[in-house]
Amino acid sequence: MEKIEREKEWYDNPNILTTLLIVFIAIIIILSQAFAVNNLETSDILRSLLNYNSIYIFALVYFIILKTHIGRKYFNFLNILLIIIYFLNTFASILTVFQSFGVSSLMSFALNFIILFFMTYTFMRETRFYKELKLERIPFDEVTNEWYFYTIGILSLVLLVADLIVVENFQSVVLSLFNCIYTILFSRYVFLYNCHLEFKSKKKKIVTKKERGEEK
Numbered sequence: 001m002e003k004i005e006r007e008k009e010w011y012d013n014p015n016i017l018t019t020l021l022i023v024f025i026a027i028i029i030i031l032s033q034a035f036a037v038n039n040l041e042t043s044d045i046l047r048s049l050l051n052y053n054s055i056y057i058f059a060l061v062y063f064i065i066l067k068t069h070i071g072r073k074y075f076n077f078l079n080i081l082l083i084i085i086y087f088l089n090t091f092a093s094i095l096t097v098f099q100s101f102g103v104s105s106l107m108s109f110a111l112n113f114i115i116l117f118f119m120t121y122t123f124m125r126e127t128r129f130y131k132e133l134k135l136e137r138i139p140f141d142e143v144t145n146e147w148y149f150y151t152i153g154i155l156s157l158v159l160l161v162a163d164l165i166v167v168e169n170f171q172s173v174v175l176s177l178f179n180c181i182y183t184i185l186f187s188r189y190v191f192l193y194n195c196h197l198e199f200k201s202k203k204k205k206i207v208t209k210k211e212r213g214e215e216k
Contacts, residue, residue, distance in 0.1 A: 017189055018063050026061040026062050029053050032175055059186070079123035083203070090116045104166065109161040115187065116141045118148040122194045145194045152187040155178045160197065 007115040031051055049212055071078060076105035090112040097105045167173050 001140070006007070015067075017185065017192070018066060021182070021185050021189065022060060022063050024178060024185060025056050025063070028175065028178045028182060029056050029060065031171075031178065055085055055089050056182075076127045079119075080127065081124060083119050086112070086116045086119060104159065104162045107155060107162055111155045111159055111183070114148065114152055114155065115183070115190075118152065118187070118190055122190050122197070125197055145191055145198070148194075149187050149191040153184050156183045156187075 022097065042063060059082070062078055063079060066075070091111040093105070093112045097109050099105075105199070160176055163176040167176065
C-alpha cells in the first residue's frame with residue numbers, strides 16, 4: 001500500500017518526468033535536423049522533419065500542453081490522439097519489416113507494438129470508449145504493469161545495441177541513444193499513470209466496502 005501511495009504522489013507532481021521528456025524530445029528533434037542539414041538539400045529538410053520527427057513533434061506538443069490547464073482538462077482526448085499517432089507509427093514499423101527485414105526492424109516493431117498495447121490499456125481506461133469497445137473483456141490484467149515497463153526497457157536497450165552494431169557514423173549513435181532514453185522515460189510516464197489508476201480503483205473499492213458496511 002505504501003508503494004502505491006508513493007507512486008500516486010509522484011504522479012500528482014509529474015513535473016520532473018514531463019520536463020525530462022520535453023527536454024529529450026527537443027534534443028532529438030534539434031539534433032536530427034542539425035545532422036540532416038549536413039546531408040540534405042534545403043528543400044528536403046522540412047520533409048525530413050515531418051517524416052522522421054512527426055511522432056516526436058506530436059509528443060512534444062502533448063507534454064507541453066499537459067503543463068497547462070487546458071491539457072489537464074482534455075487529458076483523455078489528448079491521450080486518444082497520442083494512441084492514434086503511435087498506431088500509425090506501429091503500422092509504419094510493420095512496413096519497415098517487409099522492406100528491410102532484420103533484427104533491428106523486428107525489434108523496432110515488437111517495441112512499438114508493446115508500447116501501443118500498453119498505452120491503449122492504460123489511457124483508454126478513463127474514457128467512454130473503454131466500455132463501448134468492450135476493452136474490459138481483453139485480459140490486460142494478466143500481465144502486470146511492471147512487466148510492461150521492464151519489457152519495454154529491455155527491448156529498448158536491445159534495440160539500441162542492435163542499432164549501434166550497424167551504424168556507420170557518430171550522428172546515428174547519438175540519435176539511437178537519445179531515442180532509447182526517450183522510450184524508457186515515456187514508458188515510465190505510462191507506468192506511473194497506470195499506478196495512479198490502480199490506486200484510484202483500490203481506493204474506490206475500499207470506500208464501497210465501507211459504505212456497504214455502514215448500510216448493514
